[in-house]
Amino acid sequence: xxxxxxxxxxxxxxxxxxxxxxxxxxxxxxxxxxxxxxxxxxxxxxxxxxxxxxxxxxxxxxxxxxxxxxxxxxxxxxxxxxxxxxxxxxxxxxxxxxxxxxxxxxxxxxxxxxxxxxxxxxxxxxxxxxxxxxxxxxxxxxxxxxxxxxxxxxxxxxxxxxxxxxxxxxxxxxxxxxxxxxxxxxxxxxxxxxxxxxxxxxxxxxxxxxxxxxxxxxxxxxxxxxxxxxxxxxxxx
Numbered sequence: 001x002x003x004x005x006x007x008x009x010x011x012x013x014x015x016x017x018x019x020x021x022x023x024x025x026x027x028x029x030x031x032x033x034x035x036x037x038x039x040x041x042x043x044x045x046x047x048x049x050x051x052x053x054x055x056x057x058x059x060x061x062x063x064x065x066x067x068x069x070x071x072x073x074x075x076x077x078x079x080x081x082x083x084x085x086x087x088x089x090x091x092x093x094x095x096x097x098x099x100x101x102x103x104x105x106x107x108x109x110x111x112x113x114x115x116x117x118x119x120x121x122x123x124x125x126x127x128x129x130x131x132x133x134x135x136x137x138x139x140x141x142x143x144x145x146x147x148x149x150x151x152x153x154x155x156x157x158x159x160x161x162x163x164x165x166x167x168x169x170x171x172x173x174x175x176x177x178x179x180x181x182x183x184x185x186x187x188x189x190x191x192x193x194x195x196x197x198x199x200x201x202x203x204x205x206x207x208x209x210x211x212x213x214x215x216x217x218x219x220x221x222x223x224x225x226x227x228x229x230x231x232x233x234x235x236x237x
Contacts, residue, residue: 026151
């Protein structure tokens with residue numbers, strides 16, 4: 001019973017529970033008419049443009065969650081085996097160290113560092129998955145079978161969550177597939193490395209929701225000589 005209520009079990013189950021709770025809310029909204037005008041794509045687009053069925057997506061996501069639980073269980077077993085030989089005789093010292101290092105400020109700092117590092121890692125991996133033909137064909141192309149993203153298809157071939165429906169929706173558009181790689185917390189990495197694609201969210205013609213329109217970055221105008229300088233340069237030549 002202790003295993004079921006351990007920190008490791010909570011760390012494994014909580015993200016999955018949050019994923020399905022969050023997806024469930026969006027699916028409930030999606031099947032209603034209350035938020036219909038805020039849709040970025042029509043239900044017809046989900047059925048006609050996506051290259052994989054929702055059933056296959058569901059099975060893939062469930063399989064990924066099973067692998068997630070299995071990996072946490074294996075890592076917990078290995079870490080316990082490694083920790084057990086050195087645990088004897090040092091329980092008091094370990095408890096003191098744990099108490100001193102478990103302040104709220106220390107925990108907040110560790111979480112902040114983890115968020116930044118993991119977000120940067122996700123950007124690097126996502127961009128590499130598009131630059132490498134091998135990685136794209138063998139791994140990441142699965143995720144782009146979903147041209148029109150929806151809630152529970154978030155981690156289909158592409159763990160974990162992403163940065164927002166509109167921002168990541170641009171990445172799934174034909175003109176934005178090499179842009180907007182940031183898919184977790186911040187868009188800073190796209191801005192820093194010049195891979196951000198600006199976009200506008202507009203009313204769909206005739207109503208029925210919203211649509212995304214890509215805004216191409218304006219090219220930097222070429223520097224021209226002033227008329228006086230240009231004429232003098234021509235005269236001197």
